[in-house]
Amino acid sequence: MAQLDPQQVLDAYIAAVYAKDVEAFVDLYDDQVSVFDMWGEWTYQGVEAWRGMVTGWFGSLGNERVRVEMQDVQTVLTDQLALIHATVTYSGLSAEGVKLRSMQNRLTLVCQPKNGGWKIIHEHSSAPADLTTSKVILQR
């Protein structure tokens, strides 16, 4: 099995979100994925739970789109397991492409070869919380 091409995973994530393509998004993940997501839920266990999150997210966007940019990307690649972590900027765009708002998350992805391709088996996204207010800090 060839090593993971991390840029390919990140580009596919960016493209699926921009296209609001649930199937392309879900296809990045293993059936048994466990996700520690930024918002609301403690854990999404399995790709069907995760599909529910992304279906709701994309469905809530109306005629807006989300542009994703990856910064501070670091990777550790082996034949059997791969780590990617990054700072992600999510920008909400109007139907005309005007930037309406943006926020940043810290993203950790762990990928494993499955049936001849690499799949995300664990994702953890978050922003640090302010010790005084307990509110998350959404800009680096």
Added chain:
Amino acid sequence: MAQLDPQQVLDAYIAAVYAKDVEAFVDLYDDQVSVFDMWGEWTYQGVEAWRGMVTGWFGSLGNERVRVEMQDVQTVLTDQLALIHATVTYSGLSAEGVKLRSMQNRLTLVCQPKNGGWKIIHEHSSAPADLTTSKVILQR
């Protein structure tokens, strides 16, 4: 290199926190570790930055101690890289051992063999944020 024993890493983490032993805690981490921590900072890059966090944490405890418990532990182990993720309960104990408060985090650890032993090369801890208040939810 033998595969990682995840229980050994978790037990060593629990023991170092309970003992407030900065050196034992820091020894779990690689020099080049990158940490996405729950509180305050976007990233700790390198073990010296992380030593600063833990020195401040343990130093702030006075005569209290912190008991750590790991639940929902899942692991993916290979010869070259290992993933551990869990729900962590941190309980503040009085000098007499009485539980004063507790909170839960989601914890991701990625470990790599370094100089004959396994070290944590990436850590991500967080709690999910409430979409309405932006406050973190500190109980599963």
